Amino acid sequence: MSEPASKSTALVPVKRLALPAAMLALVGFAAVLQPSFLSPSNLQDILTQAAPLGIVVLGQAFVVLVRGLDLSVASLMATVAVIATAFNATDDAMIPVIFAVAIGFSALVGLTNGLLVTKRNVSPFLATLAIMIVLQGLRFYYTQGAPAGSLPSGFRFLGTGRIAGIPVNMIAFAVLFVVLGWLLHKSAFGRKVYITGGNPVSADLVGIRSDRVTILCYVICSVMAGIAGLFLVGFVGTVDNWVGRGYELDSIVAVVIGGVALSGGTGTLWGAASGALILILLFNIVIILGLPVQAQLIIKGIIIIFAAALFARARAQ
Amino acid sequence: MAGAWIGRRAGMIELEGITKVFPGVKSLDSVDFEARSGEVHALLGENGAGKSTLIKTIAGAYIPEEGTIRFDGEERSWSSPGESKDAGIHVIYQEFVLFPELSVAENIFIGEAPKTRFGTISYATMYSRASDILDRLGHSLDPRALVREISIADQQMVEIAKALVGEVKLLVLDEPTALLSEREANLLFECVMRLREDGVCIIYISHRLEEIFRIADRVTVLKDGKLAGVRQVSQMDRDQLVEMMVGRELTDVFPPKVLPGKDTAPVLSVRNLRAPPLVRDVSFDLYPGEVAGLAGLVGAGRSAVAHALFGSLARTDGAVMLAGESFNNPSPREAIDRGFGFLTEDRKAEGLMLLLDISVNVTAPAIHEFSTGVGMNRTAEIQAAQDEIQRFRIAVPSPLGDVSKLSGGNQQKILFGRWSRACHRMLILDEPTRGVDVGAKVEIYEIIRKLADEGAGILVISSELLEVVGLCTRVLVMREGRISGEVTGDAVSETSIMRLATVSAAA
Numbered sequence: 001m002s003e004p005a006s007k008s009t010a011l012v013p014v015k016r017l018a019l020p021a022a023m024l025a026l027v028g029f030a031a032v033l034q035p036s037f038l039s040p041s042n043l044q045d046i047l048t049q050a051a052p053l054g055i056v057v058l059g060q061a062f063v064v065l066v067r068g069l070d071l072s073v074a075s076l077m078a079t080v081a082v083i084a085t086a087f088n089a090t091d092d093a094m095i096p097v098i099f100a101v102a103i104g105f106s107a108l109v110g111l112t113n114g115l116l117v118t119k120r121n122v123s124p125f126l127a128t129l130a131i132m133i134v135l136q137g138l139r140f141y142y143t144q145g146a147p148a149g150s151l152p153s154g155f156r157f158l159g160t161g162r163i164a165g166i167p168v169n170m171i172a173f174a175v176l177f178v179v180l181g182w183l184l185h186k187s188a189f190g191r192k193v194y195i196t197g198g199n200p201v202s203a204d205l206v207g208i209r210s211d212r213v214t215i216l217c218y219v220i221c222s223v224m225a226g227i228a229g230l231f232l233v234g235f236v237g238t239v240d241n242w243v244g245r246g247y248e249l250d251s252i253v254a255v256v257i258g259g260v261a262l263s264g265g266t267g268t269l270w271g272a273a274s275g276a277l278i279l280i281l282l283f284n285i286v287i288i289l290g291l292p293v294q295a296q297l298i299i300k301g302i303i304i305i306f307a308a309a310l311f312a313r314a315r316a317q
Numbered sequence: 318m319a320g321a322w323i324g325r326r327a328g329m330i331e332l333e334g335i336t337k338v339f340p341g342v343k344s345l346d347s348v349d350f351e352a353r354s355g356e357v358h359a360l361l362g363e364n365g366a367g368k369s370t371l372i373k374t375i376a377g378a379y380i381p382e383e384g385t386i387r388f389d390g391e392e393r394s395w396s397s398p399g400e401s402k403d404a405g406i407h408v409i410y411q412e413f414v415l416f417p418e419l420s421v422a423e424n425i426f427i428g429e430a431p432k433t434r435f436g437t438i439s440y441a442t443m444y445s446r447a448s449d450i451l452d453r454l455g456h457s458l459d460p461r462a463l464v465r466e467i468s469i470a471d472q473q474m475v476e477i478a479k480a481l482v483g484e485v486k487l488l489v490l491d492e493p494t495a496l497l498s499e500r501e502a503n504l505l506f507e508c509v510m511r512l513r514e515d516g517v518c519i520i521y522i523s524h525r526l527e528e529i530f531r532i533a534d535r536v537t538v539l540k541d542g543k544l545a546g547v548r549q550v551s552q553m554d555r556d557q558l559v560e561m562m563v564g565r566e567l568t569d570v571f572p573p574k575v576l577p578g579k580d581t582a583p584v585l586s587v588r589n590l591r592a593p594p595l596v597r598d599v600s601f602d603l604y605p606g607e608v609a610g611l612a613g614l615v616g617a618g619r620s621a622v623a624h625a626l627f628g629s630l631a632r633t634d635g636a637v638m639l640a641g642e643s644f645n646n647p648s649p650r651e652a653i654d655r656g657f658g659f660l661t662e663d664r665k666a667e668g669l670m671l672l673l674d675i676s677v678n679v680t681a682p683a684i685h686e687f688s689t690g691v692g693m694n695r696t697a698e699i700q701a702a703q704d705e706i707q708r709f710r711i712a713v714p715s716p717l718g719d720v721s722k723l724s725g726g727n728q729q730k731i732l733f734g735r736w737s738r739a740c741h742r743m744l745i746l747d748e749p750t751r752g753v754d755v756g757a758k759v760e761i762y763e764i765i766r767k768l769a770d771e772g773a774g775i776l777v778i779s780s781e782l783l784e785v786v787g788l789c790t791r792v793l794v795m796r797e798g799r800i801s802g803e804v805t806g807d808a809v810s811e812t813s814i815m816r817l818a819t820v821s822a823a824a
């Protein structure tokens with residue numbers, strides 16, 4: 001795994017033990033509340049739930065690292081789901097085609113976001129909000145409010161299946177984590193991401209084309225959202241207009257909990273992924289406690305405040 | 318002329334044994350200071366010598382750990398700047414505290430506008446009192462004008478006028494002429510003289526030594542947070558003053574100048590460079606092994622020239638040759654790849670990546686050099702950074718250390734490592750010693766000399782005339798976006814540079 005524990009790759013000193021400790025504490029807490037929490041089937045369920053969010057978070061982390069954020073990810077997930085069902089395919093051989101089209105479309109969305117932010121100087125918030133709304137409109141226009149269509153049965157396997165007991169979508173997440181982890185923490189591109197996020201002015205003055213780096217980060221983010229959308233529609237089984245709803249904020253929350261600063265330039269992919277898992281664990285605990293689902297929102301809000309306050313304090317030191 | 322609102326007493330402000338400590342640094346170490354009413358007292362010292370801390374202590378913005386403050390005959394300990402202001406101390410910092418969308422009069426009376434009996438602001442009273450105050454300063458300025466529409470010099474007058482609303486016994490001016498033309502500076506001096514005649518005690522901070530000799534009665538020199546001496550200005554000459562500031566003889570500060578070889582072709586040749594509004598028409602040559610200076614007032618367009626050459630500011634016109642080949646449509650990337658480095662003015666905003674470690678900061682312009690098929694070669698990067706650390710004797714424990722925790726001098730040396738490593742042909746150094754202590758300055762001067770000896774053409778941009786004069790064999794002087802003249806060899810002096818910087822060279 002490309003988590004940055006080894007000295008040579010750690011560009012940013014992180015309090016590395018805080019996130020694993022938080023995860024362990026949550027798992028322990030849940031297990032005490034309900035011993036069946038630790039049963040293999042429950043753990044598998046949690047990972048299956050966590051994987052799509054995790055995939056979105058991997059992409060969101062790149063954007064946040066270059067001082068941006070992407071609000072269009074959830075809308076893109078739903079749009080990709082609609083695209084996937086529009087094929088009305090039944091043959092599993094169509095799956096690669098569907099993936100290629102969906103990823104291509106996502107990349108275009110990311111390119112648009114990136115161009116708006118860098119070349120037109122639109123704030124990331126507004127640019128991605130606008131794209132989110134445009135995608136939503138396109139989707140509604142196409143589906144006339146009632147999405148129909150079907151997916152090859154193989155999608156169900158991608159979304160819910162298991163190989164050797166491990167959820168397939170979790171395997172996909174792990175592969176993407178390793179690939180993007182290498183990209184961010186080992187490759188020259190990753191270095192440019194940190195330099196651009198840390199100081200865009202300096203980046204340009206050391207010959208880094210920070211605009212290009214930023215655009216690529218938006219493309220990565222959208223492609224990840226597209227892939228997550230495909231896995232999520234496979235998980236849900238049917239398409240609706242709101243596949244992935246809420247993932248835009250959840251992914252940003254996860255990235256922030258994981259220690260990637262919204263001001264850019266600092267944080268790791270490992271942290272962001274941990275943030276996603278912590279969020280899912282918390283949601284799960286809400287259910288175990290028998291609290292209404294609405295309590296998830298309250299807890300989410302409180303965590304954001306806590307995380308933000310903690311980082312503000314860490315920065316002040 | 319002298320109003321009853323001013324006390325004429327000796328020893329207006331007396332500090333004794335002031336010590337002020339910041340985490341890790343003793344900014345002031347048992348400093349004594351004394352200035353009298355009716356005196357212009359210059360406060361002198363290199364960057365980081367403790368001038369600002371001393372001023373802020375006088376103003377109550379800092380509370381010293383040790384020492385006593387006597388003001389106007391009474392021992393005082395301010396707990397806030399408001400208290401010292403009420404007592405009659407007024408500080409004018411380099412950055413003005415003005416509201417651009419309000420009028421001159423509103424700014425002068427900010428927070429204490431005269432009221433009518435209904436409690437509303439009495440504009441009639443305010444305008445007439447503002448006029449009175451400006452008259453007293455000998456300055457004609459429309460009190461109704463918006464501050465954003467008046468010149469920098471006029472804004473400075475507004476700042477001074479603000480001090481005269483209440484009773485001012487002590488006025489501190491922090492580099493008041495940094496942004497002024499010669500004519501404007503003269504008006505300021507007249508105004509300072511008037512206030513002195515009124516019995517105000519004036520503490521005057523400036524880097525321009527000729528100003529000190531012109532208007533100051535006495536001078537206190539600080540060095541590295543300690544008192545280096547107090548003198549009558551009339552009993553000193555310029556060299557003695559400089560030696561007091563830097564704590565050593567001038568010949569020990571600057572390495573000997575070396576003239577570049579005569580027959581070499583220029584490394585950089587610039588013809589009619591334009592990048593409006595700041596760069597209007599600039600032509601010059603720079604030779605290998607040469608240390609040339611680019612001087613001029615702040616705002617004359619020096620940094621803009623550097624950016625336009627480097628490719629980080631769009632040019633509209635001009636022909637540039639770099640090492641004999643055309644360099645007309647550059648980007649920073651191309652500049653770097655062709656051996657042209659640019660150490661920028663503001664090392665935190667435009668230079669360092671403060672969140673990243675030293676090695677990454679050093680190798681930033683040459684990432685591709687360390688990129689292999691399987692990722693960045695960290696071992697090679699760390700070695701490269703280690704080499705620079707040794708070459709420039711940078712005081713850091715490890716190339717993996719935090720760049721943000723280094724002193725200004727060491728941060729600057731990291732940047733020298735970065736650029737001299739990546740670029741061998743030529744370097745533009747914009748304010749290479751800003752915010753760096755004297756010891757590090759001397760080392761940086763040696764580094765500059767060494768890089769030139771290795772064959773690089775070096776263009777130094779600096780507001781510190783002393784530095785330009787001490788380092789450069791040739792100085793190009795800019796004024797309002799144009800090269801107004803050039804001085805070489807023995808003609809390089811503060812006076813000759815200032816003359817070209819402030820008046821038209823046409824005559």
